[in-house]
Amino acid sequence: MTLAASQKDFMAQVLDEDHALPDGWSARHAAGLAIYRNNYRTSLVEALRSTYERTASYVCEEAFRQAAVHHLITHPPKSWTLDRAGDGFPDTLRELFKSDPEVAELGWLEAAMQRAFVAADAAPLDAAGFAGATALFTEDDWSAMQLAFLPGTALAPVEHDIPALWRAVDPDGESPSQADRLDAPMHLLVWREGLKPVFRLIDRSEGEAMAALLGGTSYGDACAMLVDRLGEEAAIAQAGAMLGRWLHDGLIESVSSPAARG
Amino acid sequence: MMNTISRFDGFGLGLRRTHYADFLDGDVPVDFVEVISENFMVDGGNPLRVLTQVREKLPVILHGVSMSIGSAHGLDCEYLRRLRALAERIEPLWVSDHLCWTRTSAHNSHDLLPMPYTEEALRLVCDNIDHAQEALGRAMLFENPSSYLTFPEDEMREWEFVAEMAKRSGCYLLLDVNNIYVSAHNHGFDASECLRALPHDRVRQIHLAGHTDGEIKIDTHDQPVCGGVWDLYREAVALAGPVATMIERDDGIPPLPELLDELDVARSIAAGTRSKVAA
Ligand SMILES: [Fe+2]
Secondary structure (H helix, E strand, O other): OOHHHHHHHHHHHHHOOOOOOOOOOOHHHHHHHHHHHHHHHHHHHHHHHHHOHHHHHHHOHHHHHHHHHHHHHHOOOOOOOHHHOOOOHHHHHHHHOOOOOHHHHHHHHHHHHHHHHOOOOOOOOOHHHHHHHHOOOOHHHHHHOEEEEOOOOEEEEEEEOHHHHHHHOOOOOOOOOOOOEEEEEEEEEEEEEOOEEEEEEEOHHHHHHHHHHHOOOOHHHHHHHHHHHHOHHHHHHHHHHHHHHHHHOOOEEEEEOOOOOO | OOOOOOOOOOEEEEOOHHHHHHHHHOOOOOOEEEEEHHHHOOOOOHHHHHHHHHHHHOOEEEEOOOOOOOOOOOOOHHHHHHHHHHHHHHOOOOEEEEOOEEEOOOOEEEEEEOOOOOHHHHHHHHHHHHHHHHHHOOOOEEEOOOOOOOOOOOOOOHHHHHHHHHHHHOOEEEEEHHHHHHHHHHHOOOHHHHHHHOOHHHEEEEEEEOOEOOOOOEOOOOOOOOHHHHHHHHHHHHHHOOOEEEEEOOOOOOOHHHHHHHHHHHHHHHHHHHHHHHO
16 A cells, blocks of 8 residues: 555544554554544544634533534544634534524634634724725725725624623533524624724624625625615615724725726 | 754743743743744734744744645645745744644644654655755754554664654754653653664754553643653753753643743753763
8 A cells, every 4th residue: 555545544544433444453553543533533622612612611511522523524624724623613503503593603703703813914994094095086986995804804694692692601611501582683793903803793784785895895886785775865874884883993904996096 | 955953952841822921921931932833824813923022032943733744645835835934924943843644635633643664654754854844945853753553564663764864854853752752662662772773963852741641651741741751851861962952731731830840850950961971
């Protein structure tokens, strides 16, 4: 067997305890292999637990361990960085905790906070900076304007009061047994203030507009979405208020307009 | 020809999150710190800020766990690019990783998996080291790992493999004395014989750590250095001469003063050994 083939086989042994031992391997080999397999599993479950510490506390230790092991079997890690071993884990939680959808929402928040924590450093645009950047904008420029949000900014729809759940869960101790449902679906927004990841709930129209802008939609098209949802007058007020909040919170890194000249 | 790595005679600790404040706010009596490279191969944020500030006070060693230098599937170019960027930013004493493999083209075990000690594996490791040293623009140190099994196809002993690896690739060695102790127990070889057979002029750093006892000893880095490892350290210092020594503690991390006391034990053993060698 070539080294490439034997490493592939060894990896299969590490990932799956039912994989047959190579020819000529003894019980001593099997005992050694069991240590590697256990190291792999323990360190990855630990890595997930450290990113998803509140989720682990909320669903209880054993249920979390089972979910983590399930995730490792269905999504064996591919990247060199342990930070990415939890990629897709909120989806696994959604699937495993079908009748408790707040679990996946809490998991999403923890993952987004972790990503924001190590996102690239960038200085946010303040109101004066924004005014300067858009001073020469024509009507067309405004409508074609693209907003670049600070690295690490992330957003997801939620149906539960996840900020309250986050505060109520003690990663090392007691946790509430359920989460409050929101009166209406909202979006949960995560970004970084200086070195510190933070979050807040935003209403659905703001969330949808921001999701579109994060996906590269122009400001004009995002405003058109608002008009469809809120009507013209309310949309104009909402668009102005949103932009003001985002600048105030330091969410916007830069603005540009493909229509702008010179 | 890769650049050479000068000897650095000093005593250091791993920089771990629980001790960030000690290192940022005070003057910790160490000569260097070692960090796990991957924890800082990120885009930005607090970890890099902390490391940059600690670097203003102390020399730093970048110690990696994910290069997978023994991988038959080659090295990950994105990984090498990020590591180079970190090294250029931090200007470390040196960059190290382990003689092991962690990944195939499809999966990553995040564990230090063992190499068969064959000529095929040796050629592959040396090719990969050439690639890594070229990509980083600097020579590296590689560490002897703890292992829990040996392969039926082995053609040479671990120390023969390591010596040949250093000779062919021009890399330097990070001698983990605890790993020798653990592997010697697990595979029934003589730890001192192994130590004596390694090329001492290539050693630039020594790791000390604790392990978990059992029929197969496990390299857990979660307890103090044991007596047998201190004895082996005495022999290692006599053979390798003045090199950097550091204590690895990754789990059950005690308050800093406890680790500093342990480091003082290393200092006094090294001082005693050297005065004896000089006399
Ligand atoms: Fe080590």
